[in-house]
Amino acid sequence: MPSNPLLHFITKVINLEDIKVINYDFITDDEIVIEVENKLKVGQCPQCGNTTDKIHQNHWYTVRDIPLSDYQVLLKVNRRQLRCTRCRKVFSESLDFIKTRRTYTKRLAMKVIKEVLETNVESAAIRNRMTASEVETLLKEQEADLLKEKTPQLKKLGIDEITQLKGGKNYAAVLVDLETRKPIALLEKRNKAVIAEYLSSLGSEVLNQIEEVSIDLWIPYKSLIQEMLPNAQVVADRFHVMKQINQELDQRRKQEKTAAVKIKNRQEREEKLAGLTHSKYPLLKKKESLNDEEKAKIHSLQKVAPELGEMYRNKEEIRDIFESQITSDEALYKFLEWTETAYKFFPKSCRTIKTAK
């Protein structure tokens, strides 16, 4: 049995409420099993409300948790069955961090969904050492779990899409509470009928209180949203556009660098490379966040690669439009204006913006 200070330390690190680590074991080079125990000894009988600590049976099982550094974490959990001393009912204690019958913790589920949103099912699977079909099972189960949860506080709603896996289950729309950043629903399709059905299920009180809906620019259900959420302002999903713009900007930076390496004249080559080196993060950052060194970097880069400098200015211009407090009609006009000048550098991003109007 490992020493107590170490167990205490791991308890702190895994940071699950009311949970104490009682043992651990490295089962492979990169996998650790952590045995945990509920600090609360008593459970409440679901039938009569009586509290009891009388154990009917121990029930050990293993669930997957979020990784610790490079270690894959398996939690060995005892979900005790208790027997009510008043009405004799046998029941399983409830554990906050894991839903009954699930093989993963709630926080792992949230992490996977977030990563699926940012990338796709396959990458999320690799990052969490799951198979794609395990991730899809998780999404399926979360879909059911999330639908049971109520969202009375919802004010800012995001509708997002999941990049679909070829031949896999067609998970398509994810609805997110933008204030808590938590997914509130996973829908298998992102067509109008499915979205409308889900929104109706929220009830008119919730629908009326929603102030803002953020959607992917290319998802064509703006009119539906306006109809069903009378008080919501529809905002273009800035996140997606900025992501694409930054990708195009970074691609150009790499091309410039590749070309610079091939310059025959040594002095010219070295000057150009000096201007381009370490420019990745200053280019992606917003103007206001640049420190003096980074500002100087942008300045010298503009000298050796004027077109890349122009792209940086274009990127900052569209970010200004997103951040300004203007109506969606004014914004649309400005976006279109922007696409006129930026098309030669940002063809993909411009197409995204144009299909949105």
Ligand SMILES: [Zn+2]
């Ligand atoms: Zn009871």
